[in-house]
Amino acid sequence: MKSKTQNLVFWTVVGLSMLVLLNLWTMPTRVAVEEEILFSDFMAKLDQGAVEKVTMQGSRLRGVLKDHTQVRTYMADYPDLVQVLREQHVQIEVKPSAESSWYMTMLMTWGPFVLFLGVWLFVMRRMQNGNAALSLVKSRARMLTEAQKKVTFSDVAGIDEVKADVQETVDFLKDPRKFQKLGGRIPKGVLVVGPPGTGKTLLAKAIAGEAGVPFFSISGSDFVEMFVGVGASRVRTLFEDAKKHAPCIVFIDEIDAVGRSRGMGLGGGNDEREQTLNQLLVEMDGFDTTEGVILVAATNRPDVLDPALLRPGRFDRQVTVNHPDLRGRSEILKVHTKNVPVAADVELETIARGTPGFSGADLENLVNEAALRAARQNKSQVWAVDFDTAKDKILMGTERKSMMLTDEEKRVIAYHEAGHALVAKLLPGTDPVHKVSIIPRGRALGVTLQLPTNDRHNYSKEFLYNTLAILLGGRVAEELVFKQVTTGAGNDLERATALARQMVCEWGMSERLGPLTFGQKEGSAFLGRSFSTNRDCSEQMAAEIDLEIKRLIRENYARARQLLTERMMTLAALADALLEKEVLDAREIEEVLLRSSQQGVTYSAVS
Ligand code: ADP
Ligand code: ZN
Helix, strand or coil, X not given: CHHHHHHHHHHHHHHHHHHHHHHHHHHHHHHCCCEECCHHHHHXXXXXXCEEEXXXXXCEEEEEXXXXXXXXXXXXXXXXXXXXXHHCCCEEEEECCCCCHHHHHHHHHHHHHHXXXXXXXXXXXXHHCCCCCCHHHCCCCEEECCCCCCCCHHHCCCCHXXXXXXXHHHHHHHCHHHHHHHCCCCCCEXXXXXXXXXXXXXXXXXXXXXXCCCEEEEEHHHHCCCCCCHHHHHHHXXXXXXXXXXXXXXXXXXXHHHHECCCCCHHHCCHHHHXXXXXXXHHHHHCCHHHCEEEEEEEXXXXXXXXXXXXXXXXXXXXXXXXCCHHHHHHHHHHHCCCCCECCCCCHHHHHHCCCCCCHHHHHHHHHHHHHHHHHCCCCCECXXXXXXXXXXXXXXXXXXXXXXXXXXHHHHHHHHHHHHHHHHHCCCCCCEEEEECCCECCECCEEEECCCCCCCCCCHHHHHHXXXXXXXXXXXXXXXXCCCCHHHHHHHHHHHHHHHHHHHCCCCCCCCCCCCCCCCCCCHHHCCCCCCCCCCCHHXXXXXXXXXXXXXXXHHHHHHHHHHCCHHHHHHHHHHHHHHCEEEHHHHHHHHHHHHHCCCCCCCCC
């Protein structure tokens, strides 16, 4: 903060001085209200004896007339001018030819020097800032002391097992000496693994909060700088700082940014990161837990971490936080609605049921969006409908109502989404269709949203097979109705292909290839792993994998095509309803399907 204000002051001063200089420079032409006249007119005035004073400057001639008007003109090379002026008893003032010259000279000779001085002073200041040689080296860690809003375990909901796991760490931080006496070995580092938004940072803060110790937080990416050696010195400074404040927690977010496996980068260009990682390892080995500094690191990619980080005496404790289950979501909602006036029709349990797959951060966001919506509508409480709308917004993205689509485009989108939705409705065992919309949101032109009724932890082959058909249903509908296809299905195809590949290569779901896995998990050199997907199978096998993927896609394309061809009327009814209402919820979709089946069109779930 301090250096930011200094920065501001410095540049303000520079800017102001520039302005003043510029002003001085251009002043003469700006202040004078003079009339430009012909030289002959001037001579005439002179002959009339109307001129009181002249100022000569190069070929510029300024005159003040007896009636106080000011005139100016250019001088002819007229040798007798001075003679005439004298005869008329005019005051004569002569100035060096270019009026601005002394400013210019000043600027030219002193400017660079002043600038240099300024820069030098600036750098000096920054160097003094803190005791490190250069502020670059400063650890960048933000320290959160007890004074700041304290987070405790009561703020962390739905992960009781994890809380129990780290309780020991809390107890230790509360009274390091007690543990020392008993000689128990306390973990030096706790690695918290889990997807984004599941409360890893929150947990680390809560550990510090429960124990009442300072909390240093830094992100792994803060260590990775352009200059070699900076990251390593930052690590050093961080640990020095932390030791001064022991007992304390040092939290490293996204540790995978520094902690990726060494020696796997492209062309050895990762010196800086490796140095930083080495320094981190050295520091971790170099301090005793008895000093009371405990490291907590978070990552969602434990698989890319350098094994050295996970060795005993380093991050030897691992806890995993996952997306919360139904009860967890319920509890997290409870925590976040504590200070929100919730209306009587809101049941947190129901909201939790309707938000499978939401992380803690998503749920916090949900409550926040709902409250904002209620506030915008001047309600005094947040109602269930606010939560519902907020949920759709989070799931499908914000509506882009301003996007102008032609009627033809809308029709294509309506049929596309109707295709997804109808295939989903027809195939058994798939997630219920929650909503279909043809309002553009984010990058998507339309959305068909399915929501599972329960948390899913495991997917059957049949479920995935059906998912492929649903994904392809959009493109099929376009093709059937318009006899042409658009780019709108690009993302669907990408997802379908990726899913088919996973089914074949990861989950062994191809009968022809059998229950085998192929190829390493994806990962590129930039993520610190192997250069390309390591092929652990023969060329022939690779070709067969491709064939299998193609077969899965083909089969399901044909399946979706068959389903929709038999129900063109229903498809049209759904698309029309979409064009009319833009958004259909589960009940409305059901109604459309029912109506078209009463009109004698076949609508029955197939199996
Ligand atoms: P991560 O570090 O895993 O990406 P954060 O700890 O930054 O996630 O979580 C972001 C926010 O989400 C938190 O500030 C908190 O408000 C909310 N949150 C996440 N998980 C939980 C939880 N288990 N209980 C309560 N709030 C949570
Ligand atoms: Zn689609």
